[in-house]
Amino acid sequence: MEGSFLRVLNRARLFLSLHILMICFMHKGYPYGVEGKITSHTTSVSSLLPSSCLPSTSKASTRKSTLEVIHKRGPCSPLAQDPNPLNHTEILLRDESRVKWIQSQSSNGSDGLKASAAVSLPAKAGFMAQDYVVTIGLGTPTKHLTLEIDTGSPLTWTQCKPCKSCYPQSEPIFNPSRSLSYANISCHSTSCPHFGTSECAGSTCLYHILYGDQSSSAGFFATEKLTITPTEVINNFKFGCGENNGGFTGGSAGLIGLSNDKISIVEQTAAKYGKYFSYCLPSSTSSRGHLTFGKDDRAVSSVRFTPLSMVSSQFYGIRILGITLGGKRLPIPSTVFSGRAAVIDSGTTITLLPPTAYSALRTAFRNKMAKYKMAPALTPFDTCYDFSKESKITVPSIIFSFAGGVDVDLDPNGIFYSEKASQVCLAFVANRADSDLVIYGNVQQKTFEVVYDVAGRKLGFGPNGCS
Template sequence: MSHFFIVSLVTLFFLCFLEKRFANETTWEERYHLVSISSLLPSSSCSFTKGPKRKASLDVVPKHGPCSQLNNNGKASILPTHSDILSLDKERVNYIHSKLSSDNLPAIYGNLIGTGNYFVVVGLGTPKRNLSLVFDTGSDLTWTQCQPCARPCYTQQDEIFDPSKSTSYCNISCTSSDCTQLISSTGMDPPTCYPLTKACKYGMVYGDGSFSEGYFSRERLTVTPTDAIDGFFLGCGENNQGLFGMSAGILGLGRHPISFVQQTAKKYNKIFSYCLPSTSSVVGHLTFGATDNYKVANNTVKYTPLSTISRSNSFYGLDIVGISIAKTKLSISSSIFSSGGAIIDSGTVITRLPPSTYASLRNAFRKEMAKYPAASGFSILDTCYDLRGRNNVVVPKISFVFGGGVTVELGAHGVLFTVSSRQVCLAFAANRDDSDITIFGNVQQRTLEVVYDVGGGKIGFGPNGCK
């Protein structure tokens, strides 16, 4: 055997060894997140990301945390516990399921439970007054509390808006065709009138008993110093009570013609995007219009077609095909999602899956996490771990496969819900029945760039959206 042949053979074996080793390392990185325990816990101080400047963009601030201004200035506010948040989340999900599965709902009007987790600051009126509004992709009507309150309004951080001090405010007549928009957006049929002024009256009752009612009106809405919308339809609430925290109301980003997205169609082309931050001590963004930021990032933003939810004109539907964990596809039928359908919702915290699908995901997750000590379940979460005394944790990556063959890998913070270092839980829960609609919640959306191209009929997902 020649020396040259031996050298070639040894070289070939060495290259194969390196290739195999590299492949194994790549496979590990593709299958798992290495997560520091400290990154799962919110800091006591706020961290603003220093990403590229976006033109029509607002800071997305977690409602409860060091970045929020809703708990400052000496105004009393009791922060909700993790148990409170998940309990309210359960009520929201129950109401969504009731709304979408029954033709005989209770005789109340309104779309959703008012338990938004994130808010943005917009300007209202001329001169403008800054207001902190919870933004919600499942709500249509934008509303805020207004002076004078016919009955006691709930406590909010910002000064309550006074329409009498704005030169651009006007009420809508109850005989106007604009008033009839309230029928499908709030459930009021027919719209009601104030008897003395003949002004159009709106009413929103949410699934948790929270409500807002008042004048349906038009006003100047300022998004940024260079972007304002004149004659914007909104609710000016004179009677408001409920679990809205210290926010001044709701910014509705649903699909109905009365929503912000549809009212600003000519300006922003029915396109908006957001990134929900990893913890309550980090700020994200809500951006309107097709900015250069994700045009440039189109190679990393993957788009899937929006599906139609026949039972609602508010929600954004998704076509979920499958789920994988640690690069292994779960043994579930793709038809399991088509029977109940699926939506993406910024206001639901924990993703809800068909029970059979959740059981398959949970069992696979438990197998991957077997080396970590189990902790007791928490509220609706039944798979938790005690990670005290550890610096890092290895977490299996979870990916969703959507229509069009699009695979979206969740960020590390989209897999876990952290109560404390002694109770870190799988951030998914089961629906009551396989026929219930699947809800892709906001924990799973954390750190992703989520792009809604409503006019184009598609929704996109990209990594590292908050940077």
């Protein structure tokens, strides 16, 4: 009898041991809490800091409709180095200005964004995106141009000759007179939309787009051959050929608009790509990501989808339900997020949270990071650390819960904004009031395959889309 009991006990111990080993194997050694949630990540300090340009590890490199995404100011950038680059303070101030403009478009801060008075192109369209660029081909023969990507802008445009007023850019300015496929759009054509401040030059359609920071682009609204890859070509693509442009920095040739608007690339390629695109923003300025048009079934298997709302033709809306830190749900009243509009934006750097939510996040984060030396604040961040004496750090996990049962466990690079090893800051900022529009910024999106199924009204997150 005793022998039988011992055999059963030993089998139970063996089963438990195998079960624990299986969990450790499946979860790659990450510490897990009692509810199965990851509680922390251990990462090297060097991975949070810029380095030399790293080779691409993007899972989308073999997709036929994929562009490489590069940080505009990083060592991989195809743009010439700006002799007078913006410092971190200036970059963050520009980001703050973009946030203020987006929130100024909100209706009471909680009912979504007001639709623009213009039919297709608002008189003001946010700010020039600051961070990420792709290189496309335009014209016949093809000229390669590096454009900033922005999910909050509708129009794709580039600077064009003859320039009446153009800012410095790294590549030669596009010359439409040397392209066999360029054509102006007639002012009387249905393809000439009603712009916020439009007029015609004779019978030729013009555009004028003014951004919230008073930068602007104006010129001819035209069609051209757009080359995404050698095998992916969009004929008669409508774009802005700007001869009067100002207020931009960084050397890019213009912007590619990814918002849900009839003149955006998303709508113009709907027949080909089904209003479906995805991107992966790299973990650091030294890494590479991708922007892909169209659905790839191989990439969708690991993607979890949350409902996507169109709070206007310019912004993509999402619903945040709560935040978990270190395996424990933060004590944020459900009313703080419920009924509040939130948008996901590729051009805003930092995530803006309701003050009540940010306060809970900051308190819990500081408690978990108490063993590390704090550093002076870096405006607008108030929780910074000195990791100059550390080679590795253990960071509490931060998980965002979205509608539809989608939990997004942020990459460590999506938790911090790094000025230098001696000043690494928690990359979240509080709004002025709980009622202000929440903006889910690009730092928190790093390394995820972020999928926009615009036709299906779904937004997806897939882990490890790039590194």
